[in-house]
Amino acid sequence: MSVKKGRVVIEGIGLSKSYGPIIALDNVDIEIRAGEITALVGDNGAGKSTLIKILAGAVIPDAGEVRVNGERVVLRTPADARDLGIETIFQDLALAPDRDVVTNLFLGREVLRKGMAGKFGMLDRGAMEAQALTQIDALGVNIPRSTGVSIGEMSGGQQQSVAVARGAFWAKTGMFMDEPTAALGVRESSRVLQLARQIAQGGVAVVLISHILPHVMELADRVVVLRHGQKVAELTEDISMDRLVTLIVGVDADDAT
Amino acid sequence: MLQVTRVFVATVLALVIAACGDGDTEDAAETTAAPTTTAAPATTAAPETTAAPETTAAPAGGLGAVIMELPTTISNAEQAAEATWVVWDEDSCSFVETDDHPDFYQAVLREAGDSGYRFAWTPEDNVFDTLIVANESFRVAAAASGADVTEFDNQYPSEEQPLVVADLVVQHDPDVVLSMNVLANLNPAIMSQYKEACIPAVAHSVPHEGQPFFGGGEWYAVGRAQAEYLIAVAEGRGWTTGDVDVLLCSHSAFVQDRTSPYASIIGFREVVKESFDVGDDNIHELECPSDIVTDQANVADWLTAHPDTQNIMGFGINDLRTLGMVNALRESGRAETSIAGGVGLSQESVGPLCANDPTFLTSVDFVPQLWGEYGIAIAQDIAEGNPIPSEIYPQATVVDAETIDQATC
């Protein structure tokens, strides 16, 4: 990948979103850089999910614009974002539990055979398997490599690894992870977070939403703090636990960047 | 709000569909009317058995001229004199037995004249093939005689509607009600309502203690008649008892006694035993759930398991089942060594009979197209205070390729 580390690839400018009387997001600017992990922190209801849903095309903002690689884009559906190489890994998995790893990795983006067979919608199962196994090997994730085992038979960590592997496989520009470790144990969590690091090193702009501040401090290159739908801080260094907690709960509500 | 809209839309849709459906029904009724009227003369002309002219009850009271004399069979028709006769007794609001009756009974439809009688007919439904025809015949007969007949639909298989209908009939207060409710468990409640309101009620299709019975078809007699017909054909072909197997296509859903259509199986079995000497080992009762193709499969399996049978005499509890049986016989290459009969003269037998099918030879016409004429004639007798037999059946006729009304082909 030729993306230079630190270059801004995804930008949100003046993003706002209300649900009736609730202002979920209030005029937020955000820059997400290639090769970095940007952590998004904030209390419950602070607007974190809303923000990345806007950037991922799952929510349409009331105001503001999104730019990808400097160009203004209109994201109406998650498919629009995916076409730009932006993948999202949700809190709750978006996997088909009865299907195997290969099928899930290519869910909705199946590889078809060449020629006439492809025109009739025939799958190129061989190609998909080869690519899937390569991806699994490259990420070094611990999931059963044999095809035919349905996702539902795997552990929660393995399932989340499949979801991350899928995101990584398709993400060229950005990958958003909304509390990817919420349902996982300690060891499984750290494995998934390690994957996030690995993916960022590949030149992808990674956004991580997490409540677990030690993880955030250990992994993130940059931390953006949201409170009541507003961006209250963006930190790159001197990130201490105390300072983060203060910013999140807003005890000294006079902070600004 | 969304919910309200949905409910609204659903209701409107249902109404629109119902409205369209109504239109269809009317169209349908029109088309059925044609064959009904054409069939009637043919069937009445055919039988020559029971019509005993001298016994015709004399038209009395306000009734007018005779419109149609109908041949009837009475249970134990051979000993009609032994049959029980009843007459309506206004004082006790019930039918009482009487010895003061003619030797034979014939239903005679008369003009309503200035009698002012009002009758009610409560059919099982208005959907079933036979009943569509029967209900139409009530309309035709009412129009022809000028009788005041009101139809109340029991909406089979509703368990509530027959009771609602009984209420409505009581409010309508007719001189006689012909009650066709096939859910036997409801009849005590229905009949006691009529008794309370002092309305004479005739039970149709399902007998009820204390009420005269007007049967749709006498299943038992039908089975016997079909057996007799097929035995005659078998003898004509030189078949002998030893080389014949009898296949009966029945269905376990029917009560296995003489109160249901199963009676035709009982009658058929008796006759082949008595008159053709077929032993029980050579009479085989198969399950035919009436989905022609399933019936066919079951008969085909039986044929596979009995490759040594020579001649087969088949009888189905209705035409549908007989057609499935005949299909199986044909597919197994036995069309030439088999004969079969059905019941009902529905499309499944009309087709083969018209086409001179080598196997499907006969069916029985229950004359539902004359049930109205019969029913109104019986009601007129009751209203007039005339005695009637406690069981009355329209005369069913055996139909084959020669006797079938070509107009129905």
Next chain:
Amino acid sequence: MIGKKPHSGGPSRRIRANVGGSRRSLGLALAIVAISIVMTMVSPYFFAAGNFLNVARAVAITGIVAAVSTPMLISGNVDLSVAATMGLSGMTAGALLVQELPVPVAILGALVVGLLMGFVNAVIVVKFQVNSLIATIGTAFIARGVAFLVNSGRSIFIPAESYVNLGQGSALGIPKPVFYTVVVFVLIGFVMRYTKVGAHIYAVGSSPEAARRAGISVPKITWGVFLASGFFSALAGVVLTSQAGSAFPYGGQGRELEIIAAVIVGGTALTGGRGSITGTILGVVLLGIIANSLNLVGLPVPYQDISRGLLLVAAVATDQLSGRTLGGRGVFRGLRAGTEES
């Protein structure tokens, strides 16, 4: 990372088919073999080409609808109007033939009616978000009612010999209906196993939410399975009426449960997402062989019902024992109190 070539000698483990599914199919195949061995010893008429052809003819119609009910169940829906559609489309064909319209027109008419049924079902399920179980019970009543109205409740004896010849008799020694069934099985089996549409049907049944987020249109898939269900049920109606030589308004009545039983015995989950056409074929054949065996032995039909019921219960029980739960998935979606707003 897309399109990266696998390194030579790299990931080498070959595909294994769905393990649970193939285990079920193996079990069914063994059951068929076992019954066949027992029957061969019990009845001298069982193990004969003629008898197997009888079985094939007997299951042909059920087979067509079971084939299309497999993707239906896999997608997490169920269509209980299939039997009524058979009846209605059969009556349609019969009515058109009586008008002396050409046979292809009559068949086309029947198939259009089937598609219309699929269309109505899809509208109710997709647009009005009604659970498919409930929706298709409703449309089944409607279709059956309309089937009665077509000829005022009477059946139609089919006058066209060329139509009847489609379903009666044999070609190359094999009952004709069997050919149609084989074609339908091959077609649907191919779609389910080898095509993108098949993969999407599995995905939608396995997790509609995951499918939606992966960019698969759940409504489109739902539309597809219902249209296919209507179409092939109508085809079964055509085969039924041509085989019977008569169109009758209650044609196919009661078969819907038999059909779903065959599909479930074949290993397709009511919870959606799992199942295979191979399993369904085996399920259909197993039920057919059992009915045939009991007929040959002369056991009355109540025993057939009992054995069918036992088989179904046993098949589903093994699903439950292997840890599947039914709550809120597949056919059971949206059956809880209240509505899930979209």
